[in-house]
């Protein structure tokens with residue numbers, strides 16, 4: 001019998017207990033041994049839950065119990081999740097997590113600590129919810145040099161953007177519904193202002209390029225400034241607006257950013273709706289690969305956490321666990337953001353002639369049904385982009401194009 005402890009009994013924690021219970025026999029067949037939840041750590045009591053007797057409030061009960069081999073951290077937030085993870089690894093327990101904040105901020109240190117103590121630190125659920133994307137990168141695509149990754153990495157914002165486009169829902173109503181469905185972070189500012197996607201982009205940089213870029217070094221914009229006018233103008237131009245986490249390498253340096261982008265309808269990321277996420281990456285051997293699936297929610301995220309528990313359990317019964325690895329990116333590893341270049345979408349309060357005279361040749365220009373001039377430019381760098389255009393024209397909105 002392999003004993004497991006769950007840290008946190010919220011949306012993902014309770015989902016994890018459900019997966020381990022509902023598919024107990026299936027999991028036993030795969031591992032060759034039973035997995036038993038011995039403890040659940042939470043500040044609250046759950047008197048009506050079938051797991052009520054396993055709830056503890058003192059972390060020391062778990063870390064000091066030598067029977068507990070695997071700890072699933074699903075608390076969210078950096079603290080005390082980071083300290084608890086460290087203590088478990090130092091006590092010789094493997095830790096699996098859905099906590100992207102801890103992985104993005106402390107992942108390198110925690111992987112090294114796991115290695116030192118001969119245990120594992122796995123975090124499949126931290127990016128893309130239920131999509132098996134991280135293990136695919138560090139196991140199945142290990143022979144590839146990855147040059148670029150683009151992802152819809154936040155289910156809440158994709159749900160909001162889809163609702164705004166398809167049913168004309170207001171931003172506030174769509175966010176409320178995403179919260180009710182259990183997709184949003186405890187503080188949904190992390191979703192709508194792009195920080196959650198930046199943490200996931202940081203983790204993808206770690207696995208794709210071997211360097212964990214600090215989320216603080218990833219230029220991040222959220223979706224709060226997007227208007228219905230822009231959603232409609234983008235559709236008229238033949239694009240969908242998506243919050244995209246992007247990372248690539250240019251001359252050996254990593255360029256990483258999160259921002260809303262106009263995604264052309266020919267790009268498969270443009271068709272990803274609701275809470276679904278997608279990750280599109282380019283490997284030098286495999287070419288383009290896309291991962292798609294539910295990016296948030298109770299059972300999908302728990303499915304990925306339990307996948308990691310099963311992987312670790314294979315190690316406990318004498319098999320091998322494939323471990324992710326990366327280092328922290330240094331200042332030299334990260335490109336100057338001012339040099340990043342891509343095409344831009346602008347919406348102006350000017351006439352078509354004024355726009356053409358100021359911008360010269362553009363890729364596309366239309367007058368929208370609402371009477372605005374909307375354009376797609378050729379690639380322009382961050383340094384030049386908005387300032388040079390705003391000097392000459394009345395810019396109502398501006399977004400990057402994928």
Ligand code: HSE
Nearest residue numbers: 154155156184185296
């Ligand atoms: N709040 C996150 C999202 C949860 O909406 O994608 C999954 O990481």
